[in-house]
Amino acid sequence: MTLDSKIPAGPLSEKWDRHKFNLKLVNPANKRRYDVIIVGTGLAGASAAASLAELGYNVKTFCFQDSPRRAHSIAAQGGINAAKNYRNDGDSVYRLFYDTIKGGDYRAREANVHRLAQVSVNIIDQCVAQGVPFAREYGGLLDNRSFGGAQVSRTFYAKGQTGQQLLLGAYSAMNRMVGSGQIKSYTRHEMLELVMVDGQARGIIARDMVTGEIERHSAHAVVLCTGGYGNVFYLTTYARGSNATAIWRAHKKGAFFGNPCMTQIHPTCIPVSGDHQSKLTLMSESLRNDGRIWVPKQKGDPRPPADIPEDDRDYYLERRYPSFGNLVPRDIASRAAKDMCDKGYGVGKTGLAVYLDFSDAINRLGEKAVEAKYGNLFDMYKQITGDNPYKTPMMIYPAVHYTMGGLWVDYNLMTTIPGLYACGEANFSDHGANRLGASALMQGLADGYFVLPYTIGDYLAGVERKPIANDTPEFMEAEKAVKERLNKLLSIKGKKTVHDFHRELGLIMWNHCGMGRNEQGLKEGIVKMRALREEFWKDLLVPGSDNELNQNLEKAGRVADYLELGELMMVDALERKESCGGHFREEYQTPEGEALRDDDNFAYVAAWEYKGDNQAHQLHKEELEYEFIQRSQRSYK
Amino acid sequence: MSKFFEFLNSSVGRKWLMAFTGLFLCLFVLVHMSGNLQLFKNDGGKAFNQYAVFMTTFPLIKVVSYVNYLLILVHALNGFYLVNKNRQARPVKYAGAKSDASASWSSRNMGLLGTVLLVFIVIHMGHFWREFHFVPMEAKQYITKIGEIPTEGTPFDTVITIQAKDFKEPRHYTINQQDMSGRMATYEVVELKDLYGEVAEAFKSPLYVAFYVLAMIALSYHLAHGFQSAFQTFGIRSKTYAPIIKGLGNLLFAIIIPALFAAMPLYFLFIKH
Amino acid sequence: MSGNMNLTLKVWRQKNASDTGRIETYPAKNISPDMSFLEMLDVVNEDLIKEGKDPIAFDHDCREGICGMCSMYINGRAHGPNKGVTACQLHMRSFKNGDTIIIEPWRAAAFPVLRDLIVDRTALEKIQQAGGFVSVNTGSAPDANAIPVPKWNADEAFNAAACIGCGACVAACKNSSAMLFMSAKVSQYALLPQGKAEAKMRVTNMLKVHDEQGFGACTNTEACEAECPKGISVSNIARMNREYAAAMLAGE
Structure with a gap:
């Protein structure tokens, strides 16, 4: 399979506009005949759910918390970047684009990042209109602060609670659509499997975390907005519930994983x-x-x-x-x-x-x-x-704190599985090898408010307008697999709790794939990880049953996935024999100890394909073409 | 109109009703207390008894007082409704609640305090109000010399008791007769039901006085929360005025008024026996 | 380690919504004062699991005081004895060796217990869905600086919007009223020009749902403000009372 990033042709600043015009549209009357499942209700998920519902699609949202408002986007403190140039300090869409590309150590797609910078200004407008109480000056206009990696003041903020306010804004937009019936919100539900029909994403298997019931949900498209996978490291700034299960399940069904080693x-x-x-x-x-x-x-x-x-x-x-x-x-x-x-x-x-x-x-x-x-x-x-x-x-x-890596997506935010999208931190997209401060909020909302609502129509326009049955063999099989997996976790009845394993896993990751990485350490880490995984399936102790609220069972499933994902992260880190952004290979550094990139050999996105249990992943490379920016050694001196 | 009733039936509307009736009752309490200050006058109860007649006969006051009874009823019934409804909102109680850490005792016990006050009102009205209106009562004839100021001797002010069976209705007339020095003089005669005497008699009982004082303590706590709370319910609250409303409200309604009310039975028990 | 504490926990245990539930006693041994309250429960739970018992289920997520997921009544107070913090930010240095700690779920008819300390707060969601928004479709917004907002209004709106929806106000209120929660949202929008257009509809719809969900009425005890981990002011309730009366009583 060859990767097609679907980056439109043309001058950088016109790519997105041209692309929007070329995308197929779904007739307004037909939109209500399409169901879209959105998993995760943080900035990306809530904004996508609200925007798609406003367009008329039938949206089902899923989150493991008791309310969409609790998604971990809420914890983002500092702010959100936007190229408004309200300060008259020389900011522009191009400068935000440039800073982001440079900040990402030249490992992001030019076209994606430029689009991000372009829509950044719309995000601020949208949020203000929703009643997001940004900080203001005495004149009544919006205030800005400066952030790392930029020499202009372009960060909009709401005290130290910007993520909270933006999420509550998106959540309010979502609530409006829940109230009107256009969104059906499933809370305390965890996606445990992706369902594919004829090679396309057609639904999910979710567990009602209160009753333990396994549910089959079908749709014409599935959007994963489930955030990053940093909790592989155990001790992180992530919420305790943040997990990689949704994207890892999707990955195992055929979605390539982009740049897994890129952690911030x-x-x-x-x-x-x-x-x-x-x-x-x-x-x-x-x-x-x-x-x-x-x-x-x-x-x-x-x-x-x-x-x-x-x-x-x-x-x-x-x-x-x-x-x-x-x-x-x-x-x-x-x-x-x-x-x-x-x-x-x-x-x-x-x-x-x-x-x-x-x-x-x-x-x-x-x-x-x-x-x-x-x-x-x-x-x-x-x-x-x-x-x-x-x-x-x-x-x-x-x-x-953040993972730049995630499911590989094309310019339309579609993964390598047709009908499966990934938005926000869950995709690998726009931050390259390092994300600048105040850019995560920007990307999550850009994807959800201003990108996905256009691009998903292009796919749906080609999908037959009839309801997807959820009792086909594909759904029944996926449901069965989920139940078996849960039973397996419960039936080990070993001695170590899931927290014990998670802690050990985190230590392996931090010591071998943390801030500094080297070949020998990574190789050792992979060996340790495999051993731990083996031990996990032999010695895990999960109390209770699967037909009740069981927090240890939930977590066991997540840690089981981390044990596989962690290995892939180390494999990717081993493969990338250069230092760039958050990926620092100790063997590759300048005499001053700065990251030393190797643009000749590693200017690509590593997209990993799952080939089966206990089989090596296959690496696909998406070469990064830099048409508009001259790559250079990053310098902040 | 349906919107109005929807409002009144909402949780906020019911609070408005409590606040509106409560503030009216505060006003009543203020007037009642100032009127009752006549009890402290050393005039054989004349001013107080006159005041009692005025309050029960003047048409406007009469209307207001019936409104007042109605509002007490509305306040109490609505209060019971809310207490009950609010109890239903928490069917299982906390095992280890430390409610005093976050809210004042009075604010948490308005229902209890209100019930004490309702019982008080029933007993109070059943006694003085009922007897004054429906039960034959001893009366007093107050005779005061008017017109000419006597040049010698003491002013000829006399209070004569009229038996209950002999008293029909309050009267007010003048008579001319000789004074002690033998000169003709004009005397004002006022015949009034002697509520004052009833009050003085009732407050000879320490138990009865204790009940009244207790009720006034309840009133103090009830109004300490109630008065300022009404403004919050009406949405009248700002950083500037909230402390003033709270401060002045507490001073007048939680301290001065209940204290003066409580002073009345104590006055009769300990000082004027 | 020196300075570590031994405590006794009295915890509400309830298997599911239909179970009656009871308080059970557990020891919490060797607790470091640097632990957060939830980390202390983690330690207790690890022991319970290894003893073959059911761990105590409790809601938690961000563990930094912003998601609003954690919700427990600790020693008779919502989120425990300290002011302005959630249970996850409460640290064990606030307790002494030998202390007995009573831990209960939020109590309200509108918050049925799902298991142990976990309650269902969907009722709060329903209130938000009834009107906690500005009706603006994606893409239809004017420039962010097109409408200046006085700084005072923006700041007050922010203070109201700081609500994390944890439900401590409901838990602390003797009437289990959600007025502080609801009024914070009503206030945020009432203070901003963007929210004015549908202000009347918002407050009437939200209050209707509030009452339907089985929350009690406000009796201005102000326990909500005292227990709110984000210090949301009861002046928001005053503003909402005003807004509601204006919406319902003004002629049309």
Whole structure:
């Protein structure tokens, strides 16, 4: 099978408009004869569901939470980028496009990223019209802040709760359609299998998480908006429920997996405090606008941070990257922190932390102003650590936060399975090897509001307008497979809980496929992963049954999938013998320790095809053509 | 009109009804209390008894008082309805609720306080109001010298008791007769039902006084929450005015009014026996 | 480890919606003060599973205080003793060695218990679906800066919109009223020009559903505000009362 990215021809800035014109349309009267299933109701899912329902399609949404509003998009703090140029500081669609491509270390598609930058302006308009309370200036117009990887102020925000407000906006749009009957919302439902009929995605098998009932749902198209798969790492900033099951099931049914090794480690998270820890908490990147990152110049300096004089502090980001300073992209900031800690300059009990200091900002702007900007983040930090960041610097350390990889999709966001789409973090799309801050919200909403509603029609226009039966052999078989799998998990009755396995899995991933990766480590990791997987299926202990609310059973299914996905991530990382963005292979670095890309051999998207259990994945390469941008060594100095 | 009833039947509308009737009753309590201050006058109960007649005969006041009885009924019935409905909203109670940590005692016990007050009102009206209206009662004849100021001796003010069976209706007339010095003078004669005497008699019982004081404590707590709460229900709330409404409301309705009301039985029990 | 605590948990256990449920007692041993409350429950659950018992089911997801999934009544308070935090942000340093902790689900007729500490909050969804939106189709929006919004309004709208829909207000209210929840949404839109057009319809429809779902009426105890992890103000309820009366009583 050859990959066709379906990128339209023509000048960069006209590609999307031309493409929209060329896409087939579904007659308004016919739209109601098509059913679309949307799995996941975060920014991408909720916005897609609302927009498709507004168009007249019958939409069914599925989420594992008790409400679409709880999707983890809600936790995004900092903001959303848009090329509005309200600041008159030289921003433009092209500059946002350029920054995003460069930020992604030249591993994203030009056409996709340009489209993203183009529709970014519509997103802000849409959200404001929905009543999203963005921060405003006294004149009543929208305020902006700056974010990592950009030298213009283009980030729109709502205090430290931008993701929440945008999600609630999309959720409200969705609610309107639920109220009108155009969307049927299934909550506390988890998709456990994709159903294919004649090689096309035609439905899903879902489990009612309250009763345990297995349900068959059919549709003319299935859209996966289930977010990223970072929870493979166990300790992450993801929600505990975030999982890869939907995309992994789809992958095993034929959807290629794009760039699985591309994970983002966020530089400003609260460090780990002990073994009991269940998740890591992110402190918005916006903190780097006013906070200065430093470590003591002397290793193991025992003095409290406030007592360490200016001369004994190493503001290493400002020193190494004078022009971007504390606002370098995330991969660079994270790696620099790891680098300093590895060299022994780390602070705190574990030595795995650096200071993020606001004393300058407090002196310059006053505590009030700092509180107005970051108050909720400071409160959160205090709540978790017991330290007061107004008085003593925060301690931060990088943590897994986002996955740039995901299901491979073409320009229409369709996976390699006809009728199966992936939007938002679930696809590999627009961020290349590293995502810039405030771009995840942008991409999720761009996909859901402004891309999918056009592109899905092109597919549906060619699909027969009759209801899809959900009792065909394909559905019955998929349902049976799901039930068998659940029974298998319950029947092992071993000694280790699913949390035990998840924790071990996370450790393997973090040690072998974390911020720094190398050939030997990855190879060892793969061996360990296979052993753990084997142990899992022999020694897992899941209490209870499958016909009740059973949180351990839910999680067991997810961890089973991580155990396979984790291996693919390491296989991909091993295959990519270069460093780029979030993927840092220690063998490939510049003399200064920066990522060293290999454009001659690795300027491609790795799309992995599943070939069967215990069979090696097959690699397909989508070469990345750069027509408009000159690739260069990324520099933020 | 149906919209109006839909409003009244909604949870917010029922609260409006509580607030509206409650505020009217606050006003009534204020007037009632100021009127009753006549009890403290050292005039043999004349002012108080006059006030009692005025309140029960003046047409406008009469209308208002019947409205008042109606509103008490509406307030109470609606209150019972809401308490019951709100109980149904939580069929299973918490085993370890620490409600005092988040809300004041009075705000959580309006139903209880209201019930105490309703019982009080029934007893109170069953006693004074019923007897005043329907039961023959001793009356007083207040004779006061008017017109000419006496030059010597004390003013000739006399209070004469009239037996209940001899009293028909309140009268107000003047007579001319000799005063103590033998000079002719004009006297004002007022004949009134002696509610004051009833009150003074009733409040000789410590148990009865205790019940009244208890009821006034209930009133204090009821209005501490109720008065300011009504404004919240009407949506009259701003950062600037909320503390003022709360502060002044509490001072007047939760402290001054119940305290003065409670002072009346105590006055008769301990001071004026 | 030194400083670790031993606690006694009294937890509501209920197999499913039709089970009657009861409080059961479990020890929580060797609990670090740095753990979050939910991490403490994780530890207890791991022990229960290994002892062959059913772990305690509780809702949780983001574990950083924003998704609104976690919902438990801890020692008689919604989300526990600390102000302005959800159960997932409550840390064990707020408790002492030897403490007994009572853990119950949200209690309301509108929130039936599904299992143990998990309740069904679909009733809140229904309120939102009745009017918690601005009717604007994707693609039909004017430029974001076309309508200036006074900063005060934008900030107040934001403060109202900060609601995470956890239901603590309902749980803390003696009447199980969802007025704070609903009024936050009504207020957010009432304060913004974008929401004005359908303000009347919104508040009437939302209140109708609120009452139908079996939530109680507000009696202004303000327990909701005191227990709200996001500090949503009861002034939103005042605004909603105003909006509702204006919508229902104004002549047409």
